[in-house]
Amino acid sequence: xxxxxxxxxxxxxxxxxxxxxxxxxxxxxxxxxxxxxxxxxxxxxxxxxxxxxxxxxxxxxxxxxxxxxxxxxxxxxxxxxxxxxxxxxxxxxxxxxxxxxxxxxxxxxxxxxxxxxxxxxxxxxxxxxxxxxxxxxxxxxxxxxxxxxxxxxxxxxxxxxxxxxxxxxxxxxxxxxxxxxxxxxxxxxxxxxxxxxxxxxxxxxxxxxxxxxxxxxxxxxxxxxxxxxxxxxxxxxxxxxxxxxxxxxxxxxxxxxxxxxxxxxxxxxxxxxxxx
Amino acid sequence: xxxxxxxxxxxxxxxxxxxxxxxxxxxxxxxxxxxxxxxxxxxxxxxxxxxxxxxxxxxxxxxxxxxxxxxxxxxxxxxxxxxxxxxxxxxxxxxxxxxxxxxxxxxxxxxxxxxxxxxxxxxxxxxxxxxxxxxxxxxxxxxxxxxxxxxxxxxxxxxxxxxxxxxxxxxxxxxxxxxxxxxxxxxxxxxxxxxxxxxxxxxxxxxxxxxxxxxxxxxxxxxxxxxxxxxxxxxxxxxxxxxxxxxxxxxxxxxxxxxxxxxxxxxxxxxxxxxxxxxxxxxxxxxx
Numbered sequence: 039x040x041x042x043x044x045x046x047x048x049x050x051x052x053x054x055x056x057x058x059x060x061x062x063x064x065x066x067x068x069x070x071x072x073x074x075x076x077x078x079x080x081x082x083x084x085x086x087x088x089x090x091x092x093x094x095x096x097x098x099x100x101x102x103x104x105x106x107x108x109x110x111x112x113x114x115x116x117x118x119x120x121x122x123x124x125x126x127x128x129x130x131x132x133x134x135x136x137x138x139x140x141x142x143x144x145x146x147x148x149x150x151x152x153x154x155x156x157x158x159x160x161x162x163x164x165x166x167x168x169x170x171x172x173x174x175x176x177x178x179x180x181x182x183x184x185x186x187x188x189x190x191x192x193x194x195x196x197x198x199x200x201x202x203x204x205x206x207x208x209x210x211x212x213x214x215x216x217x218x219x220x221x222x223x224x225x226x227x228x229x230x231x232x233x234x235x236x237x238x239x240x241x242x243x244x245x246x247x248x249x250x251x252x253x254x255x256x257x258x259x260x261x262x263x264x265x266x267x268x269x270x271x272x273x274x275x276x277x278x279x280x281x282x283x284x285x286x287x288x289x290x291x292x293x294x295x296x297x298x299x300x301x302x303x304x305x306x307x308x309x310x311x312x313x314x
Numbered sequence: 315x316x317x318x319x320x321x322x323x324x325x326x327x328x329x330x331x332x333x334x335x336x337x338x339x340x341x342x343x344x345x346x347x348x349x350x351x352x353x354x355x356x357x358x359x360x361x362x363x364x365x366x367x368x369x370x371x372x373x374x375x376x377x378x379x380x381x382x383x384x385x386x387x388x389x390x391x392x393x394x395x396x397x398x399x400x401x402x403x404x405x406x407x408x409x410x411x412x413x414x415x416x417x418x419x420x421x422x423x424x425x426x427x428x429x430x431x432x433x434x435x436x437x438x439x440x441x442x443x444x445x446x447x448x449x450x451x452x453x454x455x456x457x458x459x460x461x462x463x464x465x466x467x468x469x470x471x472x473x474x475x476x477x478x479x480x481x482x483x484x485x486x487x488x489x490x491x492x493x494x495x496x497x498x499x500x501x502x503x504x505x506x507x508x509x510x511x512x513x514x515x516x517x518x519x520x521x522x523x524x525x526x527x528x529x530x531x532x533x534x535x536x537x538x539x540x541x542x543x544x545x546x547x548x549x550x551x552x553x554x555x556x557x558x559x560x561x562x563x564x565x566x567x568x569x570x571x572x573x574x575x576x577x578x579x580x581x582x583x584x585x586x587x588x589x590x591x592x593x594x595x596x597x598x599x600x601x602x
Contacts, residue, residue: 146528182483230363
């Protein structure tokens with residue numbers, strides 16, 4: 039996807055499709071979209087990070103999660119928690135299309151690690167407070183940006199599309215750091231599942247609640263949007279009837295096969311803990 | 315007599331914490347005599363992914379989980395061994411940390427006041443286990459947020475590796491962060507920034523510049539770390555005990571959204587900003 043010029047980001051496309059509006063918040067940064075929209079019989083809060091060529095922080099103009107984006111996500115999520123403290127906890131839907139965290143000297147100095155932690159904290163706190171938090175991966179879900187926006191969700195859904203990528207580091211940078219070529223990395227990803235950039239391989243790790251096939255990610259039809267809404271409603275219902283932690287990621291058949299080591303660590307550490 | 319000059323005695327006995335292995339670091343922070351390791355090397359739980367790539371795994375996957383006591387109270391320490399794969403987080407090591415924190419939370423729910431300490435020397439995700447490294451870091455973060463309601467989650471970054479990547483977010487989620495002058499705490503390592511944004515953005519070979527931005531002393535001076543200590547095992551153990559004596563912070567740093575959004579609004583990104591200038595803007599008292 040690198041280098042491809044898109045008029046609208048996937049985050050914007052899906053925000054508009056699911057909420058019927060652009061989600062701009064008066065007084066807020068144009069890079070963080072927020073809006074409430076019907077989802078089944080209730081109202082859900084939708085959040086997305088989108089590119090903003092005028093972003094006053096130059097290193098966060100391309101859809102990265104920068105200082106302002108991360109702290110603003112934390113603010114919008116916490117507002118939702120506070121508003122629903124005495125009532126039904128509305129679903130929070132994170133539409134995920136984030137290229138990376140913002141890389142910059144100023145970002146480090148001003149504590150982008152804390153900003154991204156604050157966003158992750160807010161989502162985790164919402165989940166613990168009983169909000170069904172659903173991440174819908176419609177584009178890139180890269181590294182620290184995904185940790186800040188989406189990875190604390192009760193349930194993660196993804197579109198089965200070549201533009202939907204989850205990874206810890208961009209291909210080119212990962213190739214440099216591991217002293218391998220991009221082609222070699224891609225080859226490794228075919229046999230070593232966690233190294234893959236491909237969403238179908240990612241699905242084998244058991245972290246996804248559902249991989250949704252047959253949807254045009256760049257230009258969804260009305261019927262496709264309706265289908266996604268149905269999947270979100272089902273995921274919300276599933277989250278509400280389950281514990282509010284992340285254990286579902288370790289209990290699927292895929293996890294039992296490909297995260298066997300994670301499961302074994304937990305089994306044996308629990309055993310040794312109680313006799314310590 | 316030496317008892318009359320305790321400072322001198324302390325100076326003479328000073329033992330570098332940085333030079334210790336993760337195992338010895340964990341032992342140095344626990345009350346004497348009670349060290350007990352869980353999932354140690356003889357449990358032979360290593361990364362399933364490294365041998366597939368021709369890399370020799372380590373039987374503890376570079377993470378030590380140790381039980382013992384701190385100030386007489388039950389404790390658990392998860393210490394990352396930076397000598398193995400740069401302290402990078404893989405599936406097994408990351409799961410050990412996440413699970414230890416989850417078990418500590420269960421202890422608290424059953425009235426057992428287990429004290430959690432994390433020793434974070436890590437470059438972040440182990441790229442050979444990329445997506446599972448990222449996934450376990452999300453699980454560690456979830457576990458910290460759930461546990462720190464019950465008890466302070468205390469983290470130590472002593473150096474020399476520092477704490478980077480997704481694990482820098484984990485450090486920021488902790489209730490109390492202890493650093494030395496040799497520590498560095500940042501989301502993106504200097505080399506990664508130079509690669510992604512160019513040498514005009516950051517010259518990663520300029521060590522003095524790096525330390526002035528993300529070094530332990532700077533992080534403490536602007537309130538992004540709570541305690542600055544010397545590289546001394548005894549002093550760090552005392553700082554850890556002290557962190558638990560202080561109890562839960564009024565508001566964890568990662569919940570101070572209003573303050574940091576106000577601070578951010580006051581920054582003009584078109585103007586240069588260095589570590590010293592930021593110290594003038596954010597003095598340490600402001601977040602207390």
